Amino acid sequence: MIIVPESAVRDLVSLEDCVNAVEKAFVSMAERSAQNFPVVREAIGYEDALFGFKSGFNREGLALGLKAGGFWPNNASKGLTNHQSTVFLFDPETGRCRAVVGGNLLTALRTAAASAVSIKYLARKDAKVLGMVGAGHQASFQLRAAVQQRAFEKVVAWNFHPEMLPKLAAVADELAIPFEAVELDRLGDEADVIITITSSFQPILKAQQVRPGTHLACMGTDTKGKQEVDAALFASATLFTDEIAQAISIGESQHAIAQGLVAPVDIGEIGAVISGRIPGRSSADQVTLFDGTGVGLQDLAVAQAAVELAIARGTAVEIEI
Numbered sequence: 001m002i003i004v005p006e007s008a009v010r011d012l013v014s015l016e017d018c019v020n021a022v023e024k025a026f027v028s029m030a031e032r033s034a035q036n037f038p039v040v041r042e043a044i045g046y047e048d049a050l051f052g053f054k055s056g057f058n059r060e061g062l063a064l065g066l067k068a069g070g071f072w073p074n075n076a077s078k079g080l081t082n083h084q085s086t087v088f089l090f091d092p093e094t095g096r097c098r099a100v101v102g103g104n105l106l107t108a109l110r111t112a113a114a115s116a117v118s119i120k121y122l123a124r125k126d127a128k129v130l131g132m133v134g135a136g137h138q139a140s141f142q143l144r145a146a147v148q149q150r151a152f153e154k155v156v157a158w159n160f161h162p163e164m165l166p167k168l169a170a171v172a173d174e175l176a177i178p179f180e181a182v183e184l185d186r187l188g189d190e191a192d193v194i195i196t197i198t199s200s201f202q203p204i205l206k207a208q209q210v211r212p213g214t215h216l217a218c219m220g221t222d223t224k225g226k227q228e229v230d231a232a233l234f235a236s237a238t239l240f241t242d243e244i245a246q247a248i249s250i251g252e253s254q255h256a257i258a259q260g261l262v263a264p265v266d267i268g269e270i271g272a273v274i275s276g277r278i279p280g281r282s283s284a285d286q287v288t289l290f291d292g293t294g295v296g297l298q299d300l301a302v303a304q305a306a307v308e309l310a311i312a313r314g315t316a317v318e319i320e321i
């Protein structure tokens with residue numbers, strides 16, 4: 001069995017590796033050669049922790065496994081990050097455990113890769129201004145991945161906690177892209193692409209704040225009750241997601257679906273856009289929206305990439321089980 005410790009992941013996989021791996025996983029999902037299994041997420045009644053599994057099998061990529069982990073709110077006081085996860089990959093021929101891979105950084109990278117893939121396939125080619133709604137842990141990953149997809153000349157950002165914005169500004173500075181903290185009206189007025197990555201339970205962006213031609217990547221809503229854009233904005237857009245079943249239950253789609261404003265058939269799978277089976281953006285003034293909910297097959301795809309790279313570079317640690 002191969003072990004890729006958390007500390008090795010940073011030097012093994014790049015954002016580009018993750019974008020490629022996630023893109024392929026989305027296609028396999030849309031072509032029904034890969035399946036996510038039901039998600040388990042439970043409050044364990046200890047340390048206020050939430051623990052669960054995301055799992056699946058990709059017959060094409062031969063990725064079988066699960067990500068186990070969750071949220072430990074008291075970890076900060078122990079010098080650890082609150083989100084903890086580990087990916088377990090199994091040999092689909094035999095069921096033997098093939099690899100154990102640290103999943104914390106990989107989770108951030110695969111989430112950034114998902115919004116980047118949506119920008120690659122759905123944003124206008126001439127997009128120049130990137131709007132960031134959110135400035136927490138994930139926001140800087142989403143920003144780094146987004147700027148690889150279009151020649152963004154400026155970042156405009158808004159956050160519910162404005163004191164968190166300088167950290168995001170520092171990332172933009174490192175990427176040599178001008179950064180401005182703005183009010184939401186101006187963000188919507190200027191941005192060609194907007195990424196929302198917050199833990200909000202109330203709609204932040206409204207329909208009247210987004211101009212024609214915008215691409216929205218809504219990445220923060222991954223739980224029942226969370227919401228980042230109002231249902232009217234959601235319903236006015238051409239809609240895409242990673243997995244429809246998950247989007248309508250725990251993704252941004254849940255609200256417009258519950259209000260009867262859209263039906264599951266109105267939402268396209270991003271994998272089908274990538275493979276060319278359904279159209280993506282069809283006009284320059286269309287608003288496109290990607291509801292990125294985060295699926296297990298994304299985790300397996302990037303963990304598999306990490307394992308293959310560790311083997312190729314001769315750094316894989318192998319043990320007998």
Ligand code: NAD
Binds near residue numbers: 292295
């Ligand atoms: P974080 O705790 O580091 O940051 C939280 C962000 O939400 C900050 O920008 C904060 O200011 C903002 N926020 C907090 N309360 C708010 C409120 N009441 N209204 C508006 N904004 C508020 O979290 P993170 O790691 O950056 O993750 C952000 C979100 O993304 C979380 O909801 C997380 O569950 C989700 N997430 C989704 C995926 C996916 O695959 N879709 C993957 C990872 C994380």
